[in-house]
Amino acid sequence: MITDTAELRINPVIKKEFPLCLRTKFINNPASIETYLSIGGYEQIKRVLKNKITPEALIEEIKISGLRGRGGAGFPTGLKWSFMPRASQGDKYIVCNSDEGEPGTFKDRDIIKYNPHQLIEGMIIAAYIMGAKTGYNYIHGEIWGEYCSFEEAIKEARAAGFLGSNICKSNFNFDLHAVHGYGAYICGEETALIESIEGKKGQPRFKPPFPATFGIYGKPTNVNNTETYATIPWILEYGGQAFSDLGVKNSGGTKIFSVSGHVNKPGNYEIQMGMPFKDLLDLAGGVWNDRKLKAVIPGGPSTALVPAKNILNATMDYEGLTAIGSSLGAGSLIVMDDSTCMVKTLKRLSYFFYEESCGQCTPCREGTGWVYRIIKRIVDGNGKPEDLRLLTDVSKKISGRTICALGDAAAVPVLSFINHFEKEFEYYIRHGRSMIGNTHD
Amino acid sequence: MLSIQSKNKIDQELKKYPDNQKKSAVIAALQIIQKEKGWLSNKDISLVSQYLEIPEIAAMEVATFYNMFDLKNVGKYKISVCTNISCMLRDAEKLVNHMKKKFDIDFNELSKDGKFYLKESECMGACGGAPLITINNHDMYENLTIDKFDEIIEGLK
Amino acid sequence: MIKIKINGKSIEVEPKTTIIQVADKVGIDIPRFCYHKKLTVAANCRMCLVEVKNFPKPLPACATQVMEGMEISTKSKFTKEAQQSVMEFLLINHPLDCPICDQGGECDLQDTAMAYGASGTRYTEEKRVVFNKNIGPLISTDLTRCIQCTRCVRFLKEVGGVMELGLVGRGEHAEISAYVDKSVESELSGNIIDLCPVGALTSKPFRYSARTWELIRRYTISPHDSLGSNLETHIKNNIVMRVLPKENEKINECWISDRDRYSYEGLNHEDRLTHPMLKKNNKWIKVEWEEAFEFITQKLNKITQSYGADSVAFIMSPQSTLEEGFLFNKLAKSMGSSNIDYRISQKGSELNGSWLGCQVNDIETLDLAVIIGANLRQEQPLLAHRFRKMTSHGGSIVLINGLDDELLMPIKERVICSPTEYSIEILKIIKSIQTHKKIKSIDKSIDSILKKITTDSNSQKISQLILEKNVRVGIFLGQGALDLECANDLYYLSNILSSLVDGICGSLSNYANGVGLDYLGIGAPGINTKNILKKNMAAIITMNIEPDIDITSDTNIQSHLKASKFNIGITPYASKSFDAYDCLLPMSTFTESSGTYINISRQVQSVKAVVSSLAESRPAWKILRVLGNYLGYDDFNYDSTEEIVGEILPSNTLMTYPEINKPEKINTINIRSTTNSLQSYTIVRHEDSDMIVRRARALHARDAKFSDVVNIHPTTLKRLKLTDKNLFEVERNGVKIKLPIHSDLRVALNTVCYHSKYKPSFKLPLIKVADKATL
Numbered sequence A: 001m002i003t004d005t006a007e008l009r010i011n012p013v014i015k016k017e018f019p020l021c022l023r024t025k026f027i028n029n030p031a032s033i034e035t036y037l038s039i040g041g042y043e044q045i046k047r048v049l050k051n052k053i054t055p056e057a058l059i060e061e062i063k064i065s066g067l068r069g070r071g072g073a074g075f076p077t078g079l080k081w082s083f084m085p086r087a088s089q090g091d092k093y094i095v096c097n098s099d100e101g102e103p104g105t106f107k108d109r110d111i112i113k114y115n116p117h118q119l120i121e122g123m124i125i126a127a128y129i130m131g132a133k134t135g136y137n138y139i140h141g142e143i144w145g146e147y148c149s150f151e152e153a154i155k156e157a158r159a160a161g162f163l164g165s166n167i168c169k170s171n172f173n174f175d176l177h178a179v180h181g182y183g184a185y186i187c188g189e190e191t192a193l194i195e196s197i198e199g200k201k202g203q204p205r206f207k208p209p210f211p212a213t214f215g216i217y218g219k220p221t222n223v224n225n226t227e228t229y230a231t232i233p234w235i236l237e238y239g240g241q242a243f244s245d246l247g248v249k250n251s252g253g254t255k256i257f258s259v260s261g262h263v264n265k266p267g268n269y270e271i272q273m274g275m276p277f278k279d280l281l282d283l284a285g286g287v288w289n290d291r292k293l294k295a296v297i298p299g300g301p302s303t304a305l306v307p308a309k310n311i312l313n314a315t316m317d318y319e320g321l322t323a324i325g326s327s328l329g330a331g332s333l334i335v336m337d338d339s340t341c342m343v344k345t346l347k348r349l350s351y352f353f354y355e356e357s358c359g360q361c362t363p364c365r366e367g368t369g370w371v372y373r374i375i376k377r378i379v380d381g382n383g384k385p386e387d388l389r390l391l392t393d394v395s396k397k398i399s400g401r402t403i404c405a406l407g408d409a410a411a412v413p414v415l416s417f418i419n420h421f422e423k424e425f426e427y428y429i430r431h432g433r434s435m436i437g438n439t440h441d
Numbered sequence B: 001m002l003s004i005q006s007k008n009k010i011d012q013e014l015k016k017y018p019d020n021q022k023k024s025a026v027i028a029a030l031q032i033i034q035k036e037k038g039w040l041s042n043k044d045i046s047l048v049s050q051y052l053e054i055p056e057i058a059a060m061e062v063a064t065f066y067n068m069f070d071l072k073n074v075g076k077y078k079i080s081v082c083t084n085i086s087c088m089l090r091d092a093e094k095l096v097n098h099m100k101k102k103f104d105i106d107f108n109e110l111s112k113d114g115k116f117y118l119k120e121s122e123c124m125g126a127c128g129g130a131p132l133i134t135i136n137n138h139d140m141y142e143n144l145t146i147d148k149f150d151e152i153i154e155g156l157k
Numbered sequence C: 001m002i003k004i005k006i007n008g009k010s011i012e013v014e015p016k017t018t019i020i021q022v023a024d025k026v027g028i029d030i031p032r033f034c035y036h037k038k039l040t041v042a043a044n045c046r047m048c049l050v051e052v053k054n055f056p057k058p059l060p061a062c063a064t065q066v067m068e069g070m071e072i073s074t075k076s077k078f079t080k081e082a083q084q085s086v087m088e089f090l091l092i093n094h095p096l097d098c099p100i101c102d103q104g105g106e107c108d109l110q111d112t113a114m115a116y117g118a119s120g121t122r123y124t125e126e127k128r129v130v131f132n133k134n135i136g137p138l139i140s141t142d143l144t145r146c147i148q149c150t151r152c153v154r155f156l157k158e159v160g161g162v163m164e165l166g167l168v169g170r171g172e173h174a175e176i177s178a179y180v181d182k183s184v185e186s187e188l189s190g191n192i193i194d195l196c197p198v199g200a201l202t203s204k205p206f207r208y209s210a211r212t213w214e215l216i217r218r219y220t221i222s223p224h225d226s227l228g229s230n231l232e233t234h235i236k237n238n239i240v241m242r243v244l245p246k247e248n249e250k251i252n253e254c255w256i257s258d259r260d261r262y263s264y265e266g267l268n269h270e271d272r273l274t275h276p277m278l279k280k281n282n283k284w285i286k287v288e289w290e291e292a293f294e295f296i297t298q299k300l301n302k303i304t305q306s307y308g309a310d311s312v313a314f315i316m317s318p319q320s321t322l323e324e325g326f327l328f329n330k331l332a333k334s335m336g337s338s339n340i341d342y343r344i345s346q347k348g349s350e351l352n353g354s355w356l357g358c359q360v361n362d363i364e365t366l367d368l369a370v371i372i373g374a375n376l377r378q379e380q381p382l383l384a385h386r387f388r389k390m391t392s393h394g395g396s397i398v399l400i401n402g403l404d405d406e407l408l409m410p411i412k413e414r415v416i417c418s419p420t421e422y423s424i425e426i427l428k429i430i431k432s433i434q435t436h437k438k439i440k441s442i443d444k445s446i447d448s449i450l451k452k453i454t455t456d457s458n459s460q461k462i463s464q465l466i467l468e469k470n471v472r473v474g475i476f477l478g479q480g481a482l483d484l485e486c487a488n489d490l491y492y493l494s495n496i497l498s499s500l501v502d503g504i505c506g507s508l509s510n511y512a513n514g515v516g517l518d519y520l521g522i523g524a525p526g527i528n529t530k531n532i533l534k535k536n537m538a539a540i541i542t543m544n545i546e547p548d549i550d551i552t553s554d555t556n557i558q559s560h561l562k563a564s565k566f567n568i569g570i571t572p573y574a575s576k577s578f579d580a581y582d583c584l585l586p587m588s589t590f591t592e593s594s595g596t597y598i599n600i601s602r603q604v605q606s607v608k609a610v611v612s613s614l615a616e617s618r619p620a621w622k623i624l625r626v627l628g629n630y631l632g633y634d635d636f637n638y639d640s641t642e643e644i645v646g647e648i649l650p651s652n653t654l655m656t657y658p659e660i661n662k663p664e665k666i667n668t669i670n671i672r673s674t675t676n677s678l679q680s681y682t683i684v685r686h687e688d689s690d691m692i693v694r695r696a697r698a699l700h701a702r703d704a705k706f707s708d709v710v711n712i713h714p715t716t717l718k719r720l721k722l723t724d725k726n727l728f729e730v731e732r733n734g735v736k737i738k739l740p741i742h743s744d745l746r747v748a749l750n751t752v753c754y755h756s757k758y759k760p761s762f763k764l765p766l767i768k769v770a771d772k773a774t775l
């Protein structure tokens, strides 16, 4: 067990925010290794190696923290790590998923940009726990600047002896590489990401076998989100309990919310889980142009749309959002004001899933195109009364029948948009135009 | 022939993977060649596949799967603009219309002077800075207004 | 064993099997498109979704392994809904052009849509159109019909050994394509036609020539190599319209080579001999059978009277059936001639009893295969796949060959040396094992030679592989090795090597019925085609042979034919090759004749004719029988091939094959053979291997791209003071010709590799290569 829970180091300047993964964001020259070392960075891996703390004890600590994967599915991290065949000989890999391509998500970019060393330390610890010798951080292709700066951070860490062989003179070897995608949302799906690292098209694999038994080159592989890894050093520094105490029941710790859309101050806000939605909206400067809130998507397009009346009293955590029929997803809060046309918005989202479907399995390849074409027809003024039923039906037929969760995700906006704003859709079909003023066209 | 510089860069990428997994470097290698040449011709794809000792069609599969690869001439400046939801909500469409008018082209077209190419793009993972564009894949410009965009283009000329 | 329930029925199944495997075994029908039992599981079509209790989503039966207590329902409402919706998705972009589609009537999509689809469509948008691609002369594409199941892609990668097709683009725009304008080159490519569940890939030669319901299906065996692949021929109006594999797990699985698939195009080639022909006053004239037989009888009688019976040569194709071989032999014996043989390409072999040494499917289970002197992909395209499978199961291949041939499978160690050095390389390996295991005497016959052998790093590495613990080893001699002068010694040494580790020693000969003819006792030691011809025969009778091209053990068959007094050709085709003949008897092709083959792994297979004989041609066994009658020999009254086989093969008892004969002494090994004399290495392309395939049009559509060349290693060229700008002179059939030189790193030192082009036409070029390359 880890006992030394020092006083929580909270940046006092920023009220309500709790920079944990983004600890260095408000310090000068945040990304440098010096900055990270100055706040006690890399102390955890040193301590772990020096005291030869067992992987079992570390996994236990993470289980206590209640940390759940921040990539969207919210799977308990400690449990996931316990699935890796740690003792097995031969190559094992750990992978960081920084491919964030879910519209409205841009938190991992800030971690890499402001606090890359905490992520690196988190990955080193994970590698130690799971016995991996090699790690990859798979970075979304379009945030090229962050890809390059992460390469620099790796060099710094290697020069400082935290990566490479014989780390901290402990006989522990681990090296980390940055790799980049090049424009494919699906590569955020962990098995597609693995295929991509192997130099193939990013087409998801059928699971099982899961990456923990059959990952990169068929070797045991652990995939976690950037934010998940970046949390680890903090948990080891302050203890799992301290992390768990930060949030609410079943949603321990902090979470970065990427707030975008119709707010005055779009950006990333790292807050304690369970914060009321209203407070988060305040942090982001409120709805812009003094308009009224119409609806939000709380966790990215693969989570259900929530109309204003349902979100206003909600709290931002796993259970809080499930309670109102949506989910936390990757924490990408997309805010829409009352000038938003839901039909056109859905058209754009459907186009996204259609465009990003990898094309491998039938329901997703054929279904997403069908859905998009129906909505496009509606927007073009050629909708038919039976189209709404058709849309719902086709979406339901995609859902649950595909290799990966993209098919399910594609159905979510269609079903939730129509569910909450059916009148708007019916109006559009009947009149061939939107019932919302054309303010934003 | 691949240039020495490109080969060196690809070799650097190959170091990230086990010796018998050269294929892993294909995305990076195609990226490197595209950066050097502006776009990927069939011949470039062949050369990459030969260098990595993989079937040509395997490299082709990759080049046609990832959106940031360009398999035709995209001029001197390829401007990719995100129109996905967060950008859309922040008026990306106005910007798009302005761009189309300014260069007198539609998406996936090259301006008459052969300099500018417009591409509609999906989420770039930077929605906090919407609306935004990238130029030649790697240079991102965020929080754009029409004036700011014009200024950037002026700077390129 | 674990217990599961499927559709309410409890059964016990092997663990690790998938739901679809279980269902197939117990005869429950689950629809599928992407799944194929011989390919990796892709689980992309989603057609096989089934309900499994306690799972909220339907699971793909092809990819889901059974687990203890699993309850599967393949007919429930939940399952049906899932399958129906997948069917609907598959059809929205499918052209539904069944009436004009070649696949119509045998289309998985059509059948499944009838069984699982809904009637009518709710899809009112425009359908996707995909441009077609030209992927070569054998396969035609109609990619708008493609349902992206990727069976074709997986087949070429996993069975063909190289990724030649891919699914390029993504999402709805993903389409099957070869690289830019490349065509598919795999010698197994035609199998993707069978695999394609829709009409996206169809046979180009067959296209539009018949609808499936007009076709009669009959089965036969391929004679083009020694595997004995089982074929399903499709017949319309007594013509074979196309050929498909007939599944036989122990032989060809569910595949056939392109040679087997497309050779039918040569069956009715204009070269077919339709009437008996006699040469009178140097002119060919058509005659009736009686006249031909009378003429032959008279002539042969005269010759045996003047020159003795032993002056008549009987040379037959190794494709000859047991029945043909038996009667040909009986004819020779009755006449009193001992000069009979079928080993038309072997220069020195006097081997008896050689065969694969194991069952075809056993190859997959070996850990190490040493392949000596083989162009495996050309000689035995489908057998090569078994070795490929062996490597994918973790087995290793060692190649000892005159050419670093691209086998499309990983090669662990390779020794590229000129063919005359194969035996020394084997000796080095034996020596290396001897040293390692400190064996005093390996075998008296080679002990003294071994003393003079020094090992090298290659042979040491190979011997280590062989000696690894619990390794099942097979040593295999290819046709190239068997054709060598020193074939006997090679076989003998290989046997010694394999017996050191209790391994298998086998032949990869491509002689379709070589094992069968050997079983009949034809081919006595000392009497082989080469020796027979050398003896200046007074009469030569050939059967199913185009002498110029097929007889390669002798360098100048034409001069022998000219020198002999009387030549009879029993042959399906006429060509310039038969100019020196006096009488040609039209024989039926394999499709027109019944008969029995024994394949390389000693499997006996009998077939019936699938079509009736063309014009006046007759099955060779009937011709021989009648000839026997005319010549007045006893016991030539067989009425059927069954009757003949009944006499040859024991019923209910195991067949006893000849023992492998040990050479008395090792006589052809020249230990210091690293002399600088040039050796030849010939590549016969798979589409040139016999009379029928040489005339199969589509198989030769790419010939134009191919030119006659000799390939020589640059070091050898340097030593010879030649460059690839020079021409290289070789002797073919006594005629000197000059060929362009290709500098080729794959060729062994001091070796000239001939790669010949062959054009199927009446004017056949002479492609036989001289034994000696002269400068």
Ligand SMILES: Cc1cc2nc3c(=O)[nH]c(=O)nc-3n(C[C@H](O)[C@H](O)[C@H](O)COP(=O)(O)O)c2cc1C
Pocket: A068, A069, A070, A071, A072, A073, A074, A075, A097, A098, A099, A100, A101, A102, A185, A186, A187, A188, A189, A190, A191, A223, A224, A225, A226, A228, A404, A405, A406, A409
């Ligand atoms: C279509 C799709 C896209 C995804 N994109 C991402 C992504 O961009 N980043 C991410 O971390 N996880 C993404 N995921 C989830 C990953 O598959 C995986 O669950 C996650 O990386 C595991 O990390 P975690 O346990 O730390 O959350 C995606 C999943 C799907 C189905």
Ligand code: SF4
Pocket: C145, C146, C147, C148, C149, C150, C151, C152, C153, C176, C195, C196, C197, C198, C200, C201
């Ligand atoms: S061409 Fe045929 S076999 Fe190949 S992917 Fe398409 S449907 Fe499948």
Ligand code: FES
Pocket: C031, C032, C033, C034, C035, C042, C043, C044, C045, C046, C047, C048, C049, C060, C061, C062, C063
């Ligand atoms: S047969 Fe199972 S998904 Fe295609």
